[in-house]
Amino acid sequence: MPYTYAFDHKHRRPPMELKDLLGGKGANLAEMTSVLGLPVPPGFTISTDACRAYLEGGWPEGLDAEIARQVRKLEKAMGKRLGDAADPLLVSVRSGAKFSMPGMMDTVLNLGLNDESVKGLADQTSDERFAYDSYRRFISMYGRIVLGLDGKLFDAPFEEAKQRSGVESDAEVGADVLRELAESYKRVVADSTGQPFPQDPADQLRGAIEAVFGSWNGARAVAYRVRERIPHDLGTAVNVQAMVFGNRDDNSGTGVGFTRDPASGAQGEYGDFLVNAQGEDVVAGIRNTLPLSALRDRFPAIFKELMGIFARLEEHYRDMCDTEFTIEQGKLWMLQTRVGKRTGRAALRMAVDMTKQRGWKITREEAVGRVAADHLDQVLHPQFAEKPAQLLTKGLAASPGAAVGKAYFSADDAAAAAEQGEAVILVTSETSPEDVHGMIASQGILTSRGGLVSHAAVVARGWGKPAVVGAEAVRISGRSFTVGGTTVHEGDVISLDGGSGEVALGEVRLTLADPPEEFTTILKWADQIRKGRLAVRANADNGPDAANARQFGAEGIGLCRTEHMFLADDRLPIVRRMILADTPAEEEAALEELRVAQKADFVAILEAMDNLPVTVRLLDPPLHEFLPSTEELELKKATKGLTKQEERLLAAAQSWHEFNPMLGTRGVRLGVIKPGLYAMQVRALMQAAVERLEAGGKPRVEVMIPLTVTRQELGLARGWVADTVAEVVGDLPKRVANKLDVLIGTMVETPRAAVRADEIAEEADFFSFGTNDLTQMTFGFSRDDVEGRMMSAYLEQGLLKRNPFETIDQGGVGQLVADAVEGGRATRPGLKLGVCGEHGGDPESIDFFYRVGLDYVSCSPYRVPIARLAAAQAVIANP
Missing domain, CATH: 3.50.30.10 (Phosphohistidine domain)
Structure with a gap:
């Protein structure tokens, strides 16, 4: 496979589909050139293969020869030679990764200028000012990007030159001053590097290409990829393109334009341009720009041509496009296009509007696919x-x-x-x-x-x-x-x-914010697409959260953490009385108080989720979490002394202390030691369900046993639950009792439970994957420690492609989930399967969960709209 491709290369597939090879910019330049026939300055793309090879083992063998051939072809097309002293060809060298990374990697413009060719450019254009303006820009850019010099070394002399000349605008600096600046810039390079500024265009080109390759691993690019979840091993393509000049004169300019407003989604021209400027001037924000609409008055013919191109691009890409263009002495050139970034409000509006577009339109499935999780987040x-x-x-x-x-x-x-x-x-x-x-x-x-x-x-x-x-x-x-x-x-x-x-x-x-009506439309379409395929529930621990979740479209509760009900100021003293109880009677009295409190909580939750399933997880954390810190109490004991109650609390905290409590006496293990605790919780839940039945409600209860690792554990706990359910509903009329269908299942959150899911399923009506703990135990990571201390380093160095606590580790943790699904359903084909870890709100993880056969995902209430959208997108992507 070659490393280089001309923009007009005849690929077997549409170039816009070859972003893996050509990068986004190169693929779209080839598409505009070879498919759409738009006015694009000729050039060639050095592929991402070459970048990966360079990053792994240095400059690839044979690349020099390929670049030389492409340069000769480019020189022939333009009728100019790179570095020619009489009529030089100048090129730009730009990055272009598969995924858009605006401004994160490097660009070099005006390459090919040197002490001789700048004179030829001045003679050919009859514009000495333009020639030396281009040269000083090139030296500055090459110095910063290729040679790694501080930009202030070039900015300060330029500002001083403007002050000496008594001008404010860059375009007003005269030719003599610009010539002096070019000489000053070359001295900066020589003084800083110990080498003269390179004069050979071949050396300049090699240096610029290497700089763009190297910028893939620059700090800002790595940080951007971590934020955007872009893999670190893709590499970037490099585009070498004949220069056209927006800084030739006042009949020239440069701009950035969108085919629709990226902030609101409204149709109509949108963007910025500058007269007598190069593209970097627009995006850098150094000069305040003119709105694109002003182009109509300044360059009416160009404006009309550009609007025609905008319409063609939208129809071809079937989406809003972002473009860069240059006007050189009255001629329009298109330098780039891509599907444009947009705000959430704009994304929703465009997605819905484009299903009704005249002349061309997208389907509702395509519209749902156009909206990202971040877009929904933004409108909230x-x-x-x-x-x-x-x-x-x-x-x-x-x-x-x-x-x-x-x-x-x-x-x-x-x-x-x-x-x-x-x-x-x-x-x-x-x-x-x-x-x-x-x-x-x-x-x-x-x-x-x-x-x-x-x-x-x-x-x-x-x-x-x-x-x-x-x-x-x-x-x-x-x-x-x-x-x-x-x-x-x-x-x-x-x-x-x-x-x-x-x-x-x-x-x-x-x-x-008040979401736009398109927010509701898109989610309605998403729900239609995923109906019967993947449900979305919420994690909610009280009535208000449950009501909020239902308003966001939750189809039940996938995780109700009952321990959160114990942490309120009026509940914590009761829990501590239970822990400190010296006699069964004292413990029973404390449990009865907790039952009354929990029943009220459950009534509110079941009412908010009427006729929707509610999965209640019995107490999971170790009891030390309900006790004061031993360190604080011991310090107080040594300094001020403790009350009698505090002495008892310290003794209890020391008694329940564990070296690794998250792997200690928690979950079902706590139930084995204190079975009355789980019985109390189930009794409160069932009494709440009965109360809702008597009020005309339709409670749907699912009881989840946490942290089981064997069939025997779950069998024992299931017996406690079943006995308590029978005790509560036993006295009800049969017609009422028959309305109360209670499922009993478990949380799969340890590797052993996943591996032996076939056995555990013998005692389970459902599994809910607790992927937070499953990730901790599979990786051997303590989440609270590694996320703050080492995760960023692992991501930046590519040791992990994703933070496994944000996106499911498909090859490890995900494989355990897949194996548990297969094993559980082999034993019990109708086994209900869901996920209640935080991964249940992550779109990439949701796609995985759908593919392995889960029935629902559950996430925080505010992530429910995102999960609904992602579930539909998973169904679309995996027909």
């Missing part, structure tokens, strides 16, 4: 609940949602403050890819410069983080900013609304 983002008391300014509404936090002025400071538990707003002139770690850590982002397609805006929208950009009234100075007469210092609280662009001083009360 908070907003300002009230008018700010002190509105500082209003910028561009770049990414919806409201945020409150303390202002920090660098990515490092923001990340450090967030690690200390502070809510943070990152405030900066503009963001760059180097700021990605601070952006991840922040609740919201505020920039004083940049447009709606600046780095800050694009990344924030993709992540669903509130952002306000281009707030020109914000004057940043060190660790503070001023607006008018108000100064905000580092650590001061500010609030921002990325839907309105408002920035306020102090904390503004927030309220949940």
Whole structure:
């Protein structure tokens, strides 16, 4: 297989389907060139295969020869030679991974310029200013990206040159000053590296390609992939493309355009452009841009042509497209297209609208597939609940949602403050890819410069983080900013609304957003698709949570954690009395108090979930969790002394102390030691069910025994449950008792239970996989310890592809689940199977659970809409 492909290469499949090989950018450049016939500057793609080979063993053998052939072909197409002193060909070198990673990897423009070719460019264009502007840009970009120099070494001289010239705009700097700057930049390179700036275009090209390959493993790219769950082993393609120049003159320009508004989903032109500029000027946010609609007045013919291309792209890709374009002396060139990133509100609107599109349309299944979990999350983002008391300014509404936090002025400071538990707003002139770690850590982002397609805006929208950009009234100075007469210092609280662009001083009360009607439409379609295939339940421990879950569309409760009912201020003393009981009578009295309290909780839950299944897990955690810390009590004993009650609590805590309590006396093991505890819980649950029956309700009860590892354990516990159920319903009229169908099952959360599921199923009506503990025990990870200490290092170094506590480890933990499904149903074909770990709300995990044959997933109430969507997408993906 070759390593390089020209944009007009005739592939056997549509190039847009070859993103694994060509990367997203290369695949779409080839599609626009060879399929759509759009005006695309010619070029070639160096494949992801070459990048992977380079990262594994250095520069691939034979790649030099392939690149040389492609360069000769490109020179022939353009009628120019790379580095020619009379009429030079210049190229751009851009990254392009399979998945869009905006701004996370590197780009080099104007490659091919040197001390001789810059003169040829000036002669050919009769524009010395343009030639030296291009050269100083190239030296700066090459110095930063390929040679690894600090950008400030180039930025400071340029700002000084503008001040000396008495101009504010980059475009106003004269040719003589730009020539001097190019010489100054070359001295910076020589002084910093000990080597002169490279003059041979072949060396320049090799260096740029290696820099793009290397940027795949750059800190910002790795952090972005971890955040976006993009595999680290894909590599990036590299696109080498003939340069066209938006900075030729005032009849030239560059821009970024979307075929629909990526913030709202509305049809119509949307984007930014600049006259007499190169593409990096637009996305970097260094210059404030003009809206794309202004192109109609400045370049009416170009505007008409661009709108025609937008329509063709949308019809071809059957989706909203994001484009980059350049106008060179009145001619339009398309530099890139891709399916565009969008906000949640826009995604929902576009998905529904495109099922009714004139001329072409998508199916409801395609519409459901277009919406991501993050999109649903975003439309539930908070907003300002009230008018700010002190509105500082209003910028561009770049990414919806409201945020409150303390202002920090660098990515490092923001990340450090967030690690200390502070809510943070990152405030900066503009963001760059180097700021990605601070952006991840922040609740919201505020920039004083940049447009709606600046780095800050694009990344924030993709992540669903509130952002306000281009707030020109914000004057940043060190660790503070001023607006008018108000100064905000580092650590001061500010609030921002990325839907309105408002920035306020102090904390503004927030309220949940009101989802658009398309939210309901998409979820309705999702429910129709998954009906009878994969149900969605919620994890809820009280009546209000259960009611909330039902409102979000939950079809029952998959996990009711009864221990949460014991932790309330009025319950904890009763639990402690039970633990401290010296006689059976004292213990029985305490249990009776708990029964009364638990019954009321169960009534509320069963009422909220009437006629839907409710799975109640009997007490799971070890009893020490209900007791004070031994360390605190011993310290108090040594310093102030303990009361008699505290002495008893200390003795009990010492008695129940275990070196590894999560693998100790908990779950069914606790029931073996204190069978009265489980009997009390079942009695309270069944009495609540009877009360609901008598009130005309339809309770559907499932009792779950936690942490069983053998058939004998479950058989014993099932006997306790069955006896208590019979005791409660035995006196009921038969017609009433027959309405109460109780299932008894277990939580599969240990490797042994999964491996011996065939035996355990003999005593179970259902299994619910507790994938949190199953993951801990399979990996030997203590979640509370490894997630804070080592998980980020493992993800960044590729030792784990995913955090296994967020997305199911399919090859290990997932295999145990699959084996348990097979074993359990071999014994009991009608065995009901679900999952109640946090993986039940993760779309990638839900797809896996559907494929292995689970009947339902269960997650937190606020994840229920996401799980409904993901369940439908799993059904679509696995017909």
